[in-house]
Amino acid sequence: MYLSLIHLAASGLNMAKRVSIMDSHGVNKKPSPSRVRVAVRLRPYMEKGEDKVCVRGLDSQSLEIVNWRNQLETMQYQFDAFYGDKATQREIYTGSVYPILPHLLVGQNASVFAYGPTGAGKTHTMLGNPNQPGVIPRAVRDLLQMTRTNDNPDEEQWSYSITMSYVEIYQEKVMDLLEPKNKDLPIREDKDHNILISGVTQKTITTFSDFDEHFIPASQNRTVACTKLNDRSSRSHAVLLIKVQKNQQVPPFRQLTGKLYLIDLAGSEDNRRTGNQGIRLKESGAINSSLFTLSKVVDALNQGLPRIPYRDSKLTRLLQDSLGGSAHSVMITNIAPEQKYYFDTLTALNFAAKSKQIINKPFSQETTQAPVQPTMKRPRDDLENSAPSQHFKKTKTESTEESPNMSKDTKKKNLQLSSLDPAVVERLLKLDKILTERGKMEMQLLNTPKRERMALLKKLEESQLEIERLKEKQKELEEKSLAAEAHFERSSNSDFELSNSSVSESTFRAPLRTRATSTAKTKKVLRVLPLQGEKLGAFTAEGQLSGTGLGRGQKLKTHAGRENEPGWELNVRTDLLQNGREKILNLLNNGSIKELKSLQKIGDKKAKLIVGWREVNGPFKNVSERLCVWYCMAQVNPE
Numbered sequence: 001m002y003l004s005l006i007h008l009a010a011s012g013l014n015m016a017k018r019v020s021i022m023d024s025h026g027v028n029k030k031p032s033p034s035r036v037r038v039a040v041r042l043r044p045y046m047e048k049g050e051d052k053v054c055v056r057g058l059d060s061q062s063l064e065i066v067n068w069r070n071q072l073e074t075m076q077y078q079f080d081a082f083y084g085d086k087a088t089q090r091e092i093y094t095g096s097v098y099p100i101l102p103h104l105l106v107g108q109n110a111s112v113f114a115y116g117p118t119g120a121g122k123t124h125t126m127l128g129n130p131n132q133p134g135v136i137p138r139a140v141r142d143l144l145q146m147t148r149t150n151d152n153p154d155e156e157q158w159s160y161s162i163t164m165s166y167v168e169i170y171q172e173k174v175m176d177l178l179e180p181k182n183k184d185l186p187i188r189e190d191k192d193h194n195i196l197i198s199g200v201t202q203k204t205i206t207t208f209s210d211f212d213e214h215f216i217p218a219s220q221n222r223t224v225a226c227t228k229l230n231d232r233s234s235r236s237h238a239v240l241l242i243k244v245q246k247n248q249q250v251p252p253f254r255q256l257t258g259k260l261y262l263i264d265l266a267g268s269e270d271n272r273r274t275g276n277q278g279i280r281l282k283e284s285g286a287i288n289s290s291l292f293t294l295s296k297v298v299d300a301l302n303q304g305l306p307r308i309p310y311r312d313s314k315l316t317r318l319l320q321d322s323l324g325g326s327a328h329s330v331m332i333t334n335i336a337p338e339q340k341y342y343f344d345t346l347t348a349l350n351f352a353a354k355s356k357q358i359i360n361k362p363f364s365q366e367t368t369q370a371p372v373q374p375t376m377k378r379p380r381d382d383l384e385n386s387a388p389s390q391h392f393k394k395t396k397t398e399s400t401e402e403s404p405n406m407s408k409d410t411k412k413k414n415l416q417l418s419s420l421d422p423a424v425v426e427r428l429l430k431l432d433k434i435l436t437e438r439g440k441m442e443m444q445l446l447n448t449p450k451r452e453r454m455a456l457l458k459k460l461e462e463s464q465l466e467i468e469r470l471k472e473k474q475k476e477l478e479e480k481s482l483a484a485e486a487h488f489e490r491s492s493n494s495d496f497e498l499s500n501s502s503v504s505e506s507t508f509r510a511p512l513r514t515r516a517t518s519t520a521k522t523k524k525v526l527r528v529l530p531l532q533g534e535k536l537g538a539f540t541a542e543g544q545l546s547g548t549g550l551g552r553g554q555k556l557k558t559h560a561g562r563e564n565e566p567g568w569e570l571n572v573r574t575d576l577l578q579n580g581r582e583k584i585l586n587l588l589n590n591g592s593i594k595e596l597k598s599l600q601k602i603g604d605k606k607a608k609l610i611v612g613w614r615e616v617n618g619p620f621k622n623v624s625e626r627l628c629v630w631y632c633m634a635q636v637n638p639e
């Protein structure tokens with residue numbers, strides 16, 4: 001026996017209280033947070049030879065294990081429940097699993113998964129044997145029972161249907177066990193962020209013998225093999241999905257769908273002890289790697305990281321709902337008492353301790369199946385579902401996860417839709433697309449986990465502040481520009497009028513300070529020509545300027561080198577002006593910050609201001625003549 005110099009395991013210290021999630025009717029009506037509940041089950045001692053016991057229970061919630069660093073100490077762990085080696089299958093089921101079943105009847109999801117090292121009793125707990133049935137047969141039996149008894153008069157308006165699917169994740173492939181097809185089924189997320197297995201077989205069950213009929217042969221399809229540590233070791237993670245659908249028989253024809261995942265995970269394996277080789281070693285690699293990802297997911301959830309690596313393995317993708325998602329989850333950690341399992345047991349206990357800190361947020365899956373006008377509710381879905389291949393493929397008791405049996409109402413709606421004028425249908429589809437897109441955006445935010453939602457809201461707030469700031473700045477600049485403009489008008493009586501530009505003129509004021517008086521009687525014409533096809537640096541007989549080396553701030557000079565005098569008029573060709581105008585507009589409306597900065601006098605700040613301005617006020621509509629001239633000049637005078 002241990003000398004009880006007790007060392008409380010750090011991870012076990014955070015002992016959470018049991019939180020009741022039930023209302024007086026035994027179901028949770030509000031979407032309240034629900035912690036993942038963790039139970040630990042100790043298998044009976046089974047070693048034939050002599051081996052020490054390294055772990056023992058203390059009470060109904062705690063246990064202790066020898067501290068390998070100091071044999072005189074033990075480490076204590078506390079969980080929601082601890083079941084010792086004498087605990088019966090019934091005790092485990094009634095204590096930890098039965099309480100979550102009522103949630104399924106109100107459209108919420110639940111999951112139970114057995115975790116632990118190989119040979120520690122996971123399959124025994126989940127499946128059991130005919131004499132000691134485990135969690136799976138008991139839960140199915142009770143669910144069938146619950147959906148049959150209608151003690152509550154309100155329940156008379158409801159009908160239930162239960163379907164089952166059964167898959168295994170073998171070497172990172174999701175395989176259908178009910179109808180093995182040797183095909184990896186894809187895991188998808190629907191618009192409500194429910195995880196589903198696309199194309200998986202669903203069988204309707206109304207009695208327990210229906211269940212048996214499908215489940216027993218399917219279980220034989222599961223991959224098991226003999227290893228040094230277990231004669232029938234599971235080489236895959238097995239996932240049984242029971243879907244409970246509750247349909248209201250009177251208006252508003254509500255439909256609640258709850259899913260129960262019952263998962264028997266493959267055990268973590270230390271291959272130095274299993275002696276696995278060849279295919280067993282490969283299987284073991286896949287099992288350990290997905291369990292490692294599971295551990296990373298739990299760590300990420302506990303640290304509140306923005307990215308949870310659910311997608312790094314099929315197992316974690318499937319458990320996304322159960323860990324940090326919308327399900328009421330129970331994890332049963334199976335451990336073995338023998339010393340040879342010591343490090344596996346310790347790892348499992350530490351994983352269990354950190355898992356109990358995970359908070360899920362269950363909510364009800366509810367839709368309304370009211371037989372209203374067909375066009376109002378998601379016509380695209382209805383149309384897609386009405387594809388003949390989907391209508392006629394399914395037998396009465398078969399369907400797949402993505403195309404459950406349709407109600408009569410839905411079929412009626414589809415018929416009515418398909419008889420509509422194609423143009424009307426097309427318009428409806430467009431409308432639906434817009435609504436779906438809008439819905440998606442809203443749903444994205446609503447369904448984003450709290451942490452990410454907060455980050456998104458913060459970003460949104462920051463963007464709004466930035467926009468406000470930009471607006472202010474723009475206003476300020478406009479005022480300054482107006483003042484400068486008035487001053488400029490007064491002092492220079494410029495010919496280059498700003499043409500109702502939405503852009504602050506000062507932002508783009510050209511370096512051009514050429515003065516051309518409109519009062520000159522005989523005007524000499526100074527023309528700016530397009531860059532292409534013109535000889536640079538030459539004046540024509542008319543005094544055209546075609547790409548001279550006129551730099552910023554330089555005054556225009558005639559070919560005689562005299563300063564441009566009053567009496568000269570800058571006459572810009574209209575096609576060139578138009579061209580310049582279009583180019584500037586295009587630059588203003590589509591140019592990146594870098595491109596905008598390539599304009600003269602536009603620095604980083606102004607470029608950002610322009611981008612901000614167009615984001616707030618939409619595209620610029622026109623640009624000033626002055627700006628065009630300046631642009632044309634800048635083109636012929638690259639610095």
Ligand SMILES: Nc1ncnc2c1ncn2[C@@H]1O[C@H](COP(=O)(O)OP(=O)(O)OP(=O)(O)O)[C@@H](O)[C@H]1O
Pocket residue numbers: 042043044046116117118119120121122123124125230232233234235265266267268334
């Ligand atoms: N509580 C228990 N009472 C009696 N026998 C048990 C108990 N738990 C496990 N066993 C027996 O221990 C052996 C190993 O159990 P089981 O196959 O359930 O382990 P496992 O954790 O599922 O292993 P693996 O991960 O390799 O599939 C089986 O023979 C099983 O019957």
